[in-house]
Amino acid sequence: MRLYAGISAHGFGHIAQTGPILEAVWRIRPELELHVACDAPEPILRQHIPVPFTLHPGGTDFGAVNPSALQVDVEGTLQAYRQFHRRWEERVEAESARLRRIAPHLVVANVSYLLCEAAHRAGIPAVALSSLDWAHILADLARGRAELGPLLRRITDAYHRAEWFIALTPHMSMPRFERLRPVGPVSRLGRLPRGEVRSRMGIGEEERLVMINLGGIDTPLPVEEWQRPAGVRWLVPGEREVPERGILAMGRAGVAYPDLLRACDAIVTKPGYGNVTGAACNGVPMVYARRNRWSEEPALIEWAARHNRIAEVTAGHLYGEGVAVALEQVWRQPAPPTPLPRGAEEAARLLLQLLS
Numbered sequence: 275m276r277l278y279a280g281i282s283a284h285g286f287g288h289i290a291q292t293g294p295i296l297e298a299v300w301r302i303r304p305e306l307e308l309h310v311a312c313d314a315p316e317p318i319l320r321q322h323i324p325v326p327f328t329l330h331p332g333g334t335d336f337g338a339v340n341p342s343a344l345q346v347d348v349e350g351t352l353q354a355y356r357q358f359h360r361r362w363e364e365r366v367e368a369e370s371a372r373l374r375r376i377a378p379h380l381v382v383a384n385v386s387y388l389l390c391e392a393a394h395r396a397g398i399p400a401v402a403l404s405s406l407d408w409a410h411i412l413a414d415l416a417r418g419r420a421e422l423g424p425l426l427r428r429i430t431d432a433y434h435r436a437e438w439f440i441a442l443t444p445h446m447s448m449p450r451f452e453r454l455r456p457v458g459p460v461s462r463l464g465r466l467p468r469g470e471v472r473s474r475m476g477i478g479e480e481e482r483l484v485m486i487n488l489g490g491i492d493t494p495l496p497v498e499e500w501q502r503p504a505g506v507r508w509l510v511p512g513e514r515e516v517p518e519r520g521i522l523a524m525g526r527a528g529v530a531y532p533d534l535l536r537a538c539d540a541i542v543t544k545p546g547y548g549n550v551t552g553a554a555c556n557g558v559p560m561v562y563a564r565r566n567r568w569s570e571e572p573a574l575i576e577w578a579a580r581h582n583r584i585a586e587v588t589a590g591h592l593y594g595e596g597v598a599v600a601l602e603q604v605w606r607q608p609a610p611p612t613p614l615p616r617g618a619e620e621a622a623r624l625l626l627q628l629l630s
Contacts, residue, residue, distance in 0.1 A: 275629055276307040278378035278398075280389040283313040284337025286322075286490030290548035291404060291442055291460050292384045293322035294615075298622035300325040303629070309376055314490075321531075330376075334369050335386040335408065338415075343488035343544055344589045346567045348415050352422065355412060359425055362388075370395040380628050387432035394435035399628055402433055403440035403621060405547045406570040409433055409450055414569040437628060440621050444550070444577030446570040457620035459613055461551040464536025471529050471537035475522060477507065482539040483522075484601065485509045485558075489546045497521055501595040503602070509538060532556065540601055542592075545574040555615045559583040559604035563592055583607040 279296060282288040289312065300306055308327040312319055316329055336358070339350035358365075369392035373381065381393040385404035393400035409429045416422040430450050433439065438455045441448060448454060464471075477483050486497055486508055497508050498519050506520065513525040527534055535541065536556040543549040545562050547570075553560040560582055564571055566589075578584050585600040 275303065275305065276309065276376070276378040277380050277382065277625075277629065278309045278311070278373065278376055279382040279384070280334055280386050281310060281312040281314070281319075281384050282335050282337055282386060283333050284335070284340075285343075285546065286314065286318060287546045287548045288384045288404065289314055289319060289322045289490075290462075290552075292382070293324075294460050294462055294618035295403070295621045295625070296323055296327070296382075297325050298618045299625055299629075302622060302626060306629075309378060311372075330372070333386070334365070334388040334392070337408065338411065340491050343491040343493040344563060344565050344592075346415070346565055348567060351412075351415055352419065355422075355425060359428065362428070366392050366395065373398055380625065382625065383436065387429050390435045391432035400436045401438050401440060401625060401628065402436040403442065405442045405445040405574070407433060407439070407446075407448060407451070410446060410448055411569055413450075415567065438624065440624055442547070442617050442621070444547075444573045446573045455624055457624070458616035459551045459555060460617035460621070461548070461555040461615040462532040463615065464530075464533040464556050466529065466533040466536075468537045471527075471533050474529065475527055475537075477537075480505060482506045482605075483509055483537060485524075485535060485538045485541040485543075487511060487524075487541060487549060488544050489549065495592055501598045503598050506601070509534065540604060542597055542601075545571045545578070547574065550574045550578050551613075551615065554578060554582040554613055557609065557612045559585075559601075559607070561585050561587060561597060561600040561604060563587050563589045581610055581613045583609060 281292050310327045311330040313333040339347040339354055341347055373396040381398050381400040383389040383402045385402055385407055390400045413426055438453050439451045441454050441456045443459050482505055497510055502520055508521045511524050513523050515523045535552055538558050540559045541553050542561045583604040585603040587596040587600045
């Protein structure tokens, strides 16, 4: 039995969603031959998908044009889609030919509509899964652009080639699709004792550790210049540490990301699926700044408000003093019940129905 998963490399959120689901499928069916197509760095993929798989370079979607984690280049994105669709038939046929060579029994798309169309032409059942889809994202970005109507219809029609769209909680509204299969949140839980991780990092019981992570699109922030509340240390991506400014590096911790997150007292981030669900499911308060235009965000924020302690800052506050104030706000809030990340197992069971 063979499964082919195409994963968007638009940030790391799609990889973080898909990894636990593929792992759950493999643990039930360890004889499964897994193939993954993605343009993300292989070490990132191996970290998020800790089961045997064959990697095929070359993704089939790009998502959006983002100058930074907090910015969407609307005009650049629309132009990129126009350019992408000029070679639509050529791209679809190339991917369909690859699928015929690999001959999977099921194709999983997170969340490439082209892959759904290519699987249909190859005679292979496909399932789309994600918390968003590019049809609804692009429809919002293209409001008032009647000339993009045919392109949006092509994208929607391609998604309709899938047997189902597995919608991961929390997810954006998807009124264009009828065959939705909602499942619970997908996230990984930290497994190491919180105290053990903090002890390894030299964090005292009386100190607070705050992760600064805007996701997979690299966006440097002037953390060294931030107002740092007493007893707080910052945990930032990469390898560079500035001990005299209370800055520790994730890359030097020697601990898996879910364990690092669970050991923190808060995270400063954007409302992306991986950190929204990861923070809530690991009981970590969240301070967030919105992107300038991203229609998935309202659903993520609304869910986070029910399942976590959250506070919003403007993007400008990430370059000023607003973060310290927002942290004090979330630390004063009562903690709601921690949600359970059941979505990976639920999605795996749906996929196995089509593999049986």
